[in-house]
Amino acid sequence: MLETFVSSGSASRSMEDAEPDAIPAGKLGRGVQKDSRQMDYQRIFQDAIDRLHQEGRYRVFIDILRNKGAYPNARCFAGHNGARPITVWCSNDYLAMGQHPDVIAAMEAALHDVGAGSGGTRNIGGNTHYHLDLEAELADLHGKQAALLFTSGYVSNEATLSTLAKLLPGCIIFSDELNHASMIAGIRNSGCEKHIFRHNDLEHLEELLAAAPVDAPKLIAFESVYSMDGDIAPISAICDLADKYNALTYLDEVHAVGMYGPRGGGIAERDGQMHRLTIIEGTLGKAFGVMGGYIAADKVLIDVIRSYAPGFIFTTSLSPVLVAGVLASVRHLKASAVERTAQQDRAGKLKAMLAEVGLPVMPSQSHIVPLLVGMPRGASASRTSCSLNTGSTSSRSITRPCRAAPSACVSRRGRCILTRCWRNCARPCSKSGIVWN
Numbered sequence: 001m002l003e004t005f006v007s008s009g010s011a012s013r014s015m016e017d018a019e020p021d022a023i024p025a026g027k028l029g030r031g032v033q034k035d036s037r038q039m040d041y042q043r044i045f046q047d048a049i050d051r052l053h054q055e056g057r058y059r060v061f062i063d064i065l066r067n068k069g070a071y072p073n074a075r076c077f078a079g080h081n082g083a084r085p086i087t088v089w090c091s092n093d094y095l096a097m098g099q100h101p102d103v104i105a106a107m108e109a110a111l112h113d114v115g116a117g118s119g120g121t122r123n124i125g126g127n128t129h130y131h132l133d134l135e136a137e138l139a140d141l142h143g144k145q146a147a148l149l150f151t152s153g154y155v156s157n158e159a160t161l162s163t164l165a166k167l168l169p170g171c172i173i174f175s176d177e178l179n180h181a182s183m184i185a186g187i188r189n190s191g192c193e194k195h196i197f198r199h200n201d202l203e204h205l206e207e208l209l210a211a212a213p214v215d216a217p218k219l220i221a222f223e224s225v226y227s228m229d230g231d232i233a234p235i236s237a238i239c240d241l242a243d244k245y246n247a248l249t250y251l252d253e254v255h256a257v258g259m260y261g262p263r264g265g266g267i268a269e270r271d272g273q274m275h276r277l278t279i280i281e282g283t284l285g286k287a288f289g290v291m292g293g294y295i296a297a298d299k300v301l302i303d304v305i306r307s308y309a310p311g312f313i314f315t316t317s318l319s320p321v322l323v324a325g326v327l328a329s330v331r332h333l334k335a336s337a338v339e340r341t342a343q344q345d346r347a348g349k350l351k352a353m354l355a356e357v358g359l360p361v362m363p364s365q366s367h368i369v370p371l372l373v374g375m376p377r378g379a380s381a382s383r384t385s386c387s388l389n390t391g392s393t394s395s396r397s398i399t400r401p402c403r404a405a406p407s408a409c410v411s412r413r414g415r416c417i418l419t420r421c422w423r424n425c426a427r428p429c430s431k432s433g434i435v436w437n
């Protein structure tokens with residue numbers, strides 16, 4: 001029988017109840033004689049955690065093992081009676097490529113051929129031939145001259161944006177207000193002037209561009225598919241503005257690569273706009289199912305990021321085993337549209353099913369299925385997520401969204417479970433919500 005994964009509520013309770021004496025003595029520990037004027041580090045850290053509990057934002061991570069070949073089924077270790085079978089509704093492995101036989105075979109072959117690790121930074125350990133093959137494959141995917149791998153999508157955004165803007169004296173960045181935290185971190189770390197434009201608002205973007213000095217270097221940073229609401233950026237119109245105001249463009253296609261376009265090149269490929277973008281960034285951990293991040297651009301731009309970005313230079317490169325897996329995944333999705341077509345079909349069915357039973361699915365132009373759960377003021381996202389887990393499913397709350405894989409949700413049974421869970425938790429909405437994709 002399928003069992004329930006119960007999220008934050010019970011787990012956070014047990015954290016609150018934990019014996020503080022379990023913390024060893026030392027600078028953070030108790031039991032050390034203290035001068036009352038000394039900094040109480042322990043208190044500060046504990047207060048920070050307490051604040052999260054009070055605000056309902058304390059995170060507890062599910063303890064699971066996915067069942068290879070039976071996506072989206074998994075075993076959950078939440079209770080004390082061993083693993084229980086659950087259906088996972090939250091995953092960014094959109095196309096189950098993390099379990100694809102070609103990907104697994106490629107990883108096994110690489111492991112047996114070259115061993116587990118890359119041997120260090122690329123400066124020290126070299127490129128590993130897999131890295132170069134994958135970079136060539138990704139450059140080709142986006143119609144660019146070159147590509148560069150990073151250890152994650154987060155790192156690629158942070159490293160590229162911060163480095164690029166530092167290299168352009170007086171650079172001004174124009175950033176969509178809903179950009180991902182990794183882009184925000186990169187922009188902040190660049191130390192350059194930034195202007196936030198209202199989400200997907202071309203008029204506001206133009207107003208800001210027009211107000212900037214004509215001769216200042218400019219960069220427009222935005223995403224293609226926004227993962228919270230599932231809407232899509234007007235890429236072509238943003239490129240028109242970039243042309244008009246002589247700005248570079250940086251597009252995060254993290255939720256779109258592998259998923260859109262004839263070869264999985266993303267929304268820019270679907271819309272015939274790839275050649276107009278200065279830099280396209282993607283992840284290898286979502287639709288491609290493994291791990292890593294990358295940028296694709298002109299040769300010189302890639303060379304400059306390779307040569308100057310600390311987030312690229314000073315970290316051990318991805319394991320060749322991972323890279324071999326991604327290589328198989330990218331090659332497969334370039335040639336096969338079966339997975340992305342089926343996923344779109346299921347996302348559409350899920351939206352229809354949810355609407356059919358009267359659940360408030362928000363309009364979405366993409367595979368993302370945003371369901372605004374809402375909570376009474378004072379309730380927490382984590383407790384709402386807890387209510388949604390009262391079936392055979394695992395869903396997670398993020399402060400704003402929680403997402404699930406449509407492939408897990410398109411059965412009638414799935415709909416029944418969801419409807420039952422919904423009755424347990426749905427309330428008139430505050431702005432916070434839960435999004436499933």
Ligand SMILES: Cc1ncc(COP(=O)(O)O)c(C=O)c1O
Nearest residue numbers: 152153154180254283285292293
């Ligand atoms: C829009 C966006 N960009 C970048 C990232 C980071 O990608 P990664 O998970 O590969 O670090 C995420 C992760 O969820 C994302 O949603």
